[in-house]
Amino acid sequence: MRLSNKAEEILEYLWIMIREMGEERVSLKELKTDRDAPEIQELMSLNYIDVSPDSATLREEGMGEAESAVRRHRLAERLMVDVFDLDRGLMEENACLFEHLLRREVEESICTLLGHPGVCPHNRPIPAGRCCRDSVKTARNIVSSLADVKRGVKGRVAYLHTRDNKKLQKLMTMGILPGVTIEVMQTFPSYVFRLGHTQIAVDKEMATDIFMMPGR
């Protein structure tokens, strides 16, 4: 059965607050809802959440569905930014609409198409789906890590993804920034690519964090 959009959003919010922010419960006021609202009733009837008079929390049963909703939302954001090239404001708006339309099968192909991205454009982690765990790279990725790209491929840098701030700084000082065009010249023993009118050599660790859109 398909959850209502409202219910999905509640699940997402709860999951973020509980799993990422470390809260235990979230007040209904913060969720902008109340006990009698249909979406709360819907989630309670599915045993997904626990509601005390003025706050709610996720139950084990709801965790999977909630994670999947977050994943779809963040994937939708990635799609908006990387493929449709929307700017941030438009991205938010469209991603919110789009996520509810994503069904599991489509979600997986989009995830594969985007190269199983690890983070959303806000740099928050995207929960891994089955496709990422199986890591079947059958479909052609639209966005791929430089480390997976073949020699001779040319494309624009889509984003940098690293949790290591120092590494990010190093990439940036070399001029490796979203939007710049790079052309991969060599992949072994190190990666060499043309950036503007220079060539830059990086090792695999650095290359892994550069995501590019080949052929664009």
Added chain:
Amino acid sequence: MNAKTKEAKCNCHGNVDEEVEGLRKVVLVGSPNVGKSVIFGNLTGKYVTVSNYPGTTVEVTRGRAVIGHAEFGVIDTPGMYSFLPITEEERVARRVLMGENPDVIVHVADAKNIERMLHLTLQLLEAGLPVILDLNLMDEAGGLGMKIDLDVLRKALKIPVVATIATEKKGMDLLKETISGYEKHVSRVPLRYDGLIESAIKGIEEGLEGSYGISKRAVALLLLQDDPEIKGMIREREKDGGVAVYKIAEEAGRGFSQPLNYVITLARQAFITKLVEGAATIEISRRTDLKERLSQLMMHPLTGIPFLLLSIYALYEFVGVFGAQVSVDFLERRVFGEYINPFVTGVVTSIIPWKVVQDLFVNEYGIITLGVRYAVAIILPVVATFFIAFSIIEDTGYLPRLAMLLDRIFKKIGLNGRAVIPVVLGFGCDTMATMVTRTLETRRERVIATLLLSLAIPCSAQVGVILALLSGNVKALAIFIIVMTSVFLFVGFLSARLMPGERPLFYMEVPPLRWPKLSNVFTKTYTRVEWYFKEVFPLFILASVLIWAGKLTGLFDIIVNVLSYPVKWIGLPEEAATAFLYGFFRRDFGAAGLYDLKNAGILDGIPLVVSIITLALFMPCIAQLSITIKERGVKMAVGMAAFIFPFAFFVGFVVNLILNGLGVTL
């Protein structure tokens, strides 16, 4: 830091430092390898080392120059990619900008990569510094069909912009005019960040009371980008220890899910992209020319490794055969053996009747017959040929390509490809190379690289003498190379295991291949040989005097006697102890001592190889030791020495055992 307090330094970068206090100051800054040192040379008429790899200049150089009608102090700085530093040299360069109150800053930029270069220009302007933008390497930009409208840049940035080809001295007049006519003013960049960041900047600006040598806006931006050095300065210079402004920065950081450094850089990038679109046009004319093909050949592992071996062979022919055999033979046997030595000996013995005083100048350990002969006849030809070959290699831009090729191997010994440059330079001069370890990012890498240089990289003088000693004996040469490589890898591997630290990352700009300029190769070789000679010559003479005095007092015999024990343990004749004693002064001096022993027929076969290996593992020389102390501290330097000398004998011992055990005949 001003010129008066600067430390004593190694002058292999060209001995040009001059007092510039009280003069108007021009500071040259910019990314690595864009030509700052060439411009410094053009302005001051003084030579500092120029090469084609990032990180040639690792320290600040000062010189005087008459520009227009006034005298200026010109300051050359190590390359910096960004005002937010990553490496030590970048920090050094920024300290000059913040601490020396410059009157003009010339931002030297690579014209063909203008888009990447303007980040630093913007950062300098944000810092309220008086900037002239100099687009250098215009020849390379032109070769790509690039046209840049300087007026667009002038108008947008509100600063003077000039174009130069420094190596051909083109555009220098205009640059000089611009410098001499420059009036210090602050240009505001029309670059605004996200509202949240702007309000944080405003809050921090208002909260700052100390002075930093740059605008408060820049200090605020650096604080927001979490720059540790700025944070430290704020802690010291603000009354509340910076608590209030730290809080603003932290709060601003929470407003974004990405690091502020990223957000801020992207904003600059957007501004620059727009600016460059209006200023630069390019007709794509990417032709794969000879240089490009050569470059790919050097970098591809299948062709790159054979190319490397071929280059080493060419180097061997030039340095090992022409320098160390033909030239040394001529100077040593003919010039000294047949003319100088007999002549000087004759003169000295006829003037001075006392044998003791005669020994000071001539005979076995005399100043002329030992010190001068070693320096001029054995070391000089070797060093000169080596430095010629090295200057050519440096100027082509081969070293960064080699770095890329060897990165994976260097990772195994706790270093990354970047360290290939100091290590290769070590074959020229370990002292110079130890200074270049500054370009490495972490302390761990710098320590490992310094240790390996001190232990396993023989310098040019020594390599030359060794080649001369082993000439014609391929087996012995192979054993030497195998043992040295194994020691290098083994000690590197071990120290990487023993020293905890973050995994090194490799990233490096690969400059275009350039044909070496004959004049630069000549000047650079001359400067280095001159420096080397000044360094070596007095020391060799001093050593001769010390040995003479030691002989007179009997101290020499005692030390040689003590040294003869470890020497005998590793299977060498007793006489080799004297060579090892020289080796404590300089490895190359010791190697020259072995050269004499071999010629006298005392040393050959396995003992010769063992003694060469042992001596090659000694610490390089006193100059290198003092640089190690300066760069790594006394404790570290003493620790290294305490490890290296016994370890050298240990390796000699093991090699002797194995070779004899296997019944190898050489």
